[in-house]
Amino acid sequence: MRHPLPRNIVCPLIALAIVFSFCESAIAAEKLELSVVTDRPDAIYNTGEEATFLISVTKDGKPLAGENGMTVTYRVDDFISSGPDYPNGKLTVGSEPSVVKVTCSKPGFLRCMVTLDENRQLTKTAGAAFSPLEIEPSLPVPADFDEFWAKQKRKLAEVPAKAKLTPVQQPDKKIECFDLQVDCLGGAPVSGYLGKPKDAKPKSLPAILWVHGAGVRSSSLSNAIKGANLGMLSLDINAHGLPNGKSAEFYKEQYSGPLKGYPHFGREDRETTYFVGMFLRLIRALDYLTSQPEWDGKTLIVIGHSQGGGQALAAGGLDQRVTFIATGVPAICDHSGRAAGRINGWPKLVTTLPDGSPAGAELKAARYVDAVNFASRTKADAIMSVGFIDVTCPPSSCYAAYNQLKGKKQIINKPLMGHAAPGDIHKAFIDAVKKHLKEQAGK
Structure with a gap:
């Protein structure tokens, strides 16, 4: 037969459970988010024009405060390879977005891929178009x-x-x-x-x-x-x-x-x-x-x-x-x-x-x-x-x-x-x- 716990024990246990629940919720709410976007909402630029990728990290929905920056690894490529013309490396992201500037010498697309070093599960990618309406067929239509x-x-x-x-x-x-x-x-x-x-x-x-x-x-x-x-x-x-x-x-x-x-x-x-x-x-x-x-x-x-x-x-x-x-x-x-x-x-x-x-x-x-x-x-x-x-x-x-x-x-x-x-x-x-x-x- 099961006996109920005395009231003087039950109440402290309930209070302790509430405290643990509150702490777990607080921990769960501490959420890191990574973002990378272009400085133009449509992400469309002219060939030779400079495009800017903006990299941000937020904690619990708010920008990182003061000097509590976090390191990200980024790479820009043209969907084939990064090459010597496109930037890559590491940046420290703080309360303001970090900036990666790129340009493209011919009509096409570049993408910036970013990973948060502290949490490798967090990766984001953004794309930028350069004179996309000028992209031509890679080869002409066959004559026959x-x-x-x-x-x-x-x-x-x-x-x-x-x-x-x-x-x-x-x-x-x-x-x-x-x-x-x-x-x-x-x-x-x-x-x-x-x-x-x-x-x-x-x-x-x-x-x-x-x-x-x-x-x-x-x-x-x-x-x-x-x-x-x-x-x-x-x-x-x-x-x-x-x-x-x-x-x-x-x-x-x-x-x-x-x-x-x-x-x-x-x-x-x-x-x-x-x-x-x-x-x-x-x-x-x-x-x-x-x-x-x-x-x-x-x-x-x-x-x-x-x-x-x-x-x-x-x-x-x-x-x-x-x-x-x-x-x-x-x-x-x-x-x-x-x-x-x-x-x-x-x-x-x-x-x-x-x-x-x-x-x-x-x-x-x-x-x-x-x-x-x-x-x-x-x-x-x-x-x-x-x-x-x-x-x-x-x-x-x-x-x-x-x-x-x-x-x-x-x-x-x-x-x-x-x-x-x-x-x-x-x-x-x-x-x-x-x-x-x-x-x-x-x-």
Whole structure:
């Protein structure tokens, strides 16, 4: 049997527990924060202009007091190497921000990476752009680029576009959805979810194609529904022509098995590189959407992030009916970046040799699946997002594509963003899509 403690013991214990709790809270509140930003909120400078990185450390949300400075290690680079032209070393940060000044002699991006020596877990990075609108393609478009893709389209046209629609149950009674499979060149079909408003009249609906980032997954029913609720023919396709709605284990097995390392499959030859098949599925998906009796005949949108952003650019370059591109931190851009002395984009399709030069055969093939070259071929309006500290799809590769776009365009610059697609960018993209729909309706 348990006996309660006497009151004269319980009270002191409670008081002691309160004291310990207070002390623990006080210790937990002593929090160090590291910050690095540029002296301009937009972090954009002209080539040759001086940019300033400001490094701060706070304790419990307040600047360090008096002489209680802390040491940080910093390094500036151009996404390849720091080199002799860019500063690096150690600084003592006190009550005022410490300053690192840099400049860049050509259009591009620099980043400043900072680590708090006292707590190596604390690292921060900021980026600065120098005349980004002057970044040019690292190599010109191959002379036979259009001829190559015209040939691929002819080969695709020889495969009958046999489509299979299977109704898919979902709770929204105002729309109807289907699992769509369309035969395509190369064995893998177009595989997606199609959504549309019920009882839509002929030639009444704009169309949108949603395309996926890197990895292996099912098509997204929620995207198909989202577009349909905006009054569109809405098709979301997975990147690999895989069946939809399978278990997570199924897609995991594909990713670790037959599709492991897929971005580099066949990269030594333009005929065999994996992205040719992926882009042919884009063409067939757009052909399917535009063949539907409900399509309005004038509005065709493609939207995606990362690998999906690169696909969106490719779709616009391959099909002149595309009227709007929403491309977030686009991949598949500037494969030949190393040839111009800058970092190349995902998926690093071209091997960098020990001397820093790009591998010849891979470089030659990669130019035919470079989203920068497709961007130069589209007249579609566009919105793009870019992260100034993105190491997956470096900002220079994104701007190389953006600067080739010919239509009305806008870019969302994020100086402190890496490879990401946060909620505010998703909202901005949908808002831009809605604006485009209004503009098209008025034509």
